[in-house]
Amino acid sequence: xxxxxxxxxxxYLAPLDLSLIGRAxxxxxxxxxxxxxxxxTHDVHRTVDDTPYGxxxxxxMRPEPWGExxxxxxxxxxxQPRLLVPSPAGTPFTQAxxxxxxxxxxxxxxxxxxxxxxxxxxxxxxxxxxVTEVSLGDYVLFGGEVAVLVILEAVTRLLPGVLGNAGSxxxxxxxxxxLEAPVYTKPPSWRGHDVPEILRxxxxxxxxxxxxxxxxxxxxxxxxxxxxALADDLDKRDVAAL
Ligand code: 6GU
Numbered sequence: 001x002x003x004x005x006x007x008x009x010x011x012y013l014a015p016l017d018l019s020l021i022g023r024a025x026x027x028x029x030x031x032x033x034x035x036x037x038x039x040x041t042h043d044v045h046r047t048v049d050d051t052p053y054g055x056x057x058x059x060x061m062r063p064e065p066w067g068e069x070x071x072x073x074x075x076x077x078x079x080q081p082r083l084l085v086p087s088p089a090g091t092p093f094t095q096a097x098x099x100x101x102x103x104x105x106x107x108x109x110x111x112x113x114x115x116x117x118x119x120x121x122x123x124x125x126x127x128x129x130x131v132t133e134v135s136l137g138d139y140v141l142f143g144g145e146v147a148v149l150v151i152l153e154a155v156t157r158l159l160p161g162v163l164g165n166a167g168s169x170x171x172x173x174x175x176x177x178x179l180e181a182p183v184y185t186k187p188p189s190w191r192g193h194d195v196p197e198i199l200r201x202x203x204x205x206x207x208x209x210x211x212x213x214x215x216x217x218x219x220x221x222x223x224x225x226x227x228x229a230l231a232d233d234l235d236k237r238d239v240a241a242l
Contacts, residue, residue, distance in 0.1 A: 001104065001159060002031045004081070005148055006069045007111040008048055010034045012145035021153060024162045032152075040068035049114055058115040066110065066121040073108055080129035081106035084151070086144030087116060090133035093151060095174040097134070101151070102158035109151075111144035177230050179223060181214035217242055 005013055013034045016022070024030040038046040041064075049059035074081055082104050091097075101107060108129075110117060122131050136147050157163055173180040184195040198210045216239045219227050230236060 001029070001102075001155075002081075002106045003109070003152065004033050004035060004073050004107075005109040005111065006035045006037050006066075006073070007143075007145055007148075008037045008113055009111075009143070009145055010036050012143075013148065015149060016152065020162065021156050024156050024159065027161070029159055029161050030156055035069065035073065037065050037069055040065040040072070052115060056115075060115050061112055061117040061121075063118040063121045063124075066117060067124065070108070070110075070121070070125055074125075074129060076128055079105070081108040083108050083110060083122075083125050083129050083131045085110045085112065085117065085122060085131065085133045086135070086147035086151070087112060087133045088135050088138075088140045089116075090135035093134050093136055093147075093154075095154070098151070098154040098158060101155045107155075109144070109148045111148060113143040177226060178215040178235075179218045179226070181211040181218070212238070213242060 007013065016025070016032060016034070021030065025032055037048055041047060048061055048065055050062050052058065052060045070083070074083075082101070084101075084107060086109070110121075122133070125131050134147070134151065136150055141147060158169065163169060169175065184199060188195050188200060196210070198206055201207070216227075216235065220239050220242075227236065227239060
């Protein structure tokens with residue numbers, strides 16, 4: 001997968017050199033480039049923002065540098081990337097969207113700051129590439145950079161060959177619409193707290209049922225919205241039985 005990121009704070013993306021994302025890059029599974037939006041400005045102050053039409057607080061990112069950046073990174077005649085624009089006004093980012101993005105050849109992230117990017121940039125780009133405004137949740141960040149770190153971490157770990165143990169992908173929280181059961185390791189007793197006996201019983205059938213029940217219990221307590229959305233009402237009957 002190839003990923004381009006445009007930002008006025010390229011240093012904010014430095015963590016992409018680290019850990020498993022860094023390793024995916026080193027191995028060639030992920031080709032990633034970070035670009036400074038200001039390299040597409042032409043005035044001495046390298047201006048990227050201006051006051052909003054219609055009034056109101058804050059500043060809006062001007063369309064011209066963004067237009068040049070997108071022309072340079074996604075020339076009209078070449079295969080087009082999917083453009084992702086982090087915004088608190090976007091579609092919620094989910095594990096399902098992470099899977100969708102992991103299947104793309106190319107992603108292009110446009111990191112807005114201030115009150116956002118002039119909407120015409122997105123309208124213009126949408127004529128030649130798919131454009132998605134995406135939100136991490138119901139709160140407001142300074143800009144899109146941290147959202148890109150989150151999204152890329154969720155996407156990179158789904159790329160074939162990135163995770164050592166692909167089995168961990170389908171047992172995790174959200175894989176089946178439930179939160180994951182709690183986990184334990186050695187020692188069996190620690191500061192007066194014991195590992196649940198069932199997990200040490202060696203009875204794989206009982207262990208699987210216990211994990212399922214704990215997952216349902218947790219989901220009911222913490223994410224009633226997820227439980228309500230479960231496709232099969234079998235799970236809901238299981239919760240009622242807990
Ligand atoms: Cl993706 N961007 C910004 N700026 N704020 C957010 C967000 C994204 N998601 C939640 N808040």
